[in-house]
Amino acid sequence: MGSLEVYICQFAKLRRAPGSVWTATTKNQAPHKPLLLIALLDLIARGVVTSPFIDVREDLVELNELFTNYWRQVVPIRQTSSIAFPFSRLHNEPFWELVPVEALELDRKTINSINTVNQLRQVAIGGRIDKDLYALLQEEENRAVLRQALLESCFSDDAIKVLNEQAIIHAEAFSYNLDLLSKAHQPLVKEINALNNYRPASRNQGFRRAVVITYDHRCALCGVRIVTAEGHTVVDAAHIVPWSKTQNDDIRNGMALCKLCHWAFDEGMLGVSDSYAVITSSQIGVSPNAPGSLLTLSGRSIITPADQVLWPAQEYLHWHRRKYRLS
Numbered sequence: 001m002g003s004l005e006v007y008i009c010q011f012a013k014l015r016r017a018p019g020s021v022w023t024a025t026t027k028n029q030a031p032h033k034p035l036l037l038i039a040l041l042d043l044i045a046r047g048v049v050t051s052p053f054i055d056v057r058e059d060l061v062e063l064n065e066l067f068t069n070y071w072r073q074v075v076p077i078r079q080t081s082s083i084a085f086p087f088s089r090l091h092n093e094p095f096w097e098l099v100p101v102e103a104l105e106l107d108r109k110t111i112n113s114i115n116t117v118n119q120l121r122q123v124a125i126g127g128r129i130d131k132d133l134y135a136l137l138q139e140e141e142n143r144a145v146l147r148q149a150l151l152e153s154c155f156s157d158d159a160i161k162v163l164n165e166q167a168i169i170h171a172e173a174f175s176y177n178l179d180l181l182s183k184a185h186q187p188l189v190k191e192i193n194a195l196n197n198y199r200p201a202s203r204n205q206g207f208r209r210a211v212v213i214t215y216d217h218r219c220a221l222c223g224v225r226i227v228t229a230e231g232h233t234v235v236d237a238a239h240i241v242p243w244s245k246t247q248n249d250d251i252r253n254g255m256a257l258c259k260l261c262h263w264a265f266d267e268g269m270l271g272v273s274d275s276y277a278v279i280t281s282s283q284i285g286v287s288p289n290a291p292g293s294l295l296t297l298s299g300r301s302i303i304t305p306a307d308q309v310l311w312p313a314q315e316y317l318h319w320h321r322r323k324y325r326l327s
């Protein structure tokens with residue numbers, strides 16, 4: 001049985017590797033474990049993690065995104081890390097257990113050899129936190145206290161400020177994402193975002209999440225879908241009418257597009273017809289251009305969201321066709 005006090009103590013005494021690469025920002029020790037734990041607290045608050053078991057296939061992508069956002073706030077740009085690192089090493093803490101794949105004995109050597117999500121998935125099906133801790137984490141007040149214990153023991157005052165700001169962005173982005181999903185089922189309006197004074201970063205993240213999930217990571221124009229083990233996706237959330245023109249983050253003013261199609265769409269080299277087929281500009285193949293596979297998209301149906309209500313709105317596609325004289 002663990003009480004809140006016990007877990008506060010355990011959170012404040014995480015075993016973190018010292019090293020000359022770590023600065024006073026992270027109190028001269030590795031920041032991986034506390035950053036993973038504050039990302040996990042965000043996911044519990046969102047209702048995404050709904051049991052003490054954190055699945056390395058189901059939950060890791062979203063957890064990694066939040067972990068990486070926090071990481072970027074406190075670690076110099078050239079240093080990167082995989083979430084697999086703390087996810088496995090937390091096994092050394094009293095409240096976390098790495099759950100191995102069937103019939104595998106986890107020893108220290110195996111755990112210490114895990115550096116990528118692929119390696120993690122080969123040896124573990126997930127991580128499990130104490131059920132008493134999980135029960136306590138259902139209360140916002142407890143999450144706040146445990147979060148504070150982590151931050152104060154692991155980070156400088158300046159770092160705590162930026163991590164707290166990032167936590168607000170995570171919460172806002174999630175609520176903006178829900179807002180966009182619900183508004184997409186109502187009649188189109190010109191501007192929908194200025195209402196709640198969301199931070200720009202929250203809007204970007206919320207719009208991106210809504211569009212990328214709506215299209216299940218597939219490029220609407222060419223159909224490419226690639227998600228890495230770490231959860232990095234090939235697609236961006238693109239606006240049809242640019243955000244700078246109408247500040248319109250309606251999902252129906254968006255499409256998930258791969259980097260190449262995003263560029264080609266924004267340049268007017270590709271468009272979408274009134275029957276949802278790809279249009280290629282007559283300029284795309286002008287000598288000495290070599291548009292490769294883009295030309296083969298001409299006339300093909302675009303990949304639309306499963307929910308027809310969320311399909312791109314013709315009035316926005318029309319605006320784009322007219323601007324670039326596509327027909």
Ligand SMILES: [Zn+2]
Nearest residue numbers: 219222258261
């Ligand atoms: Zn594409």
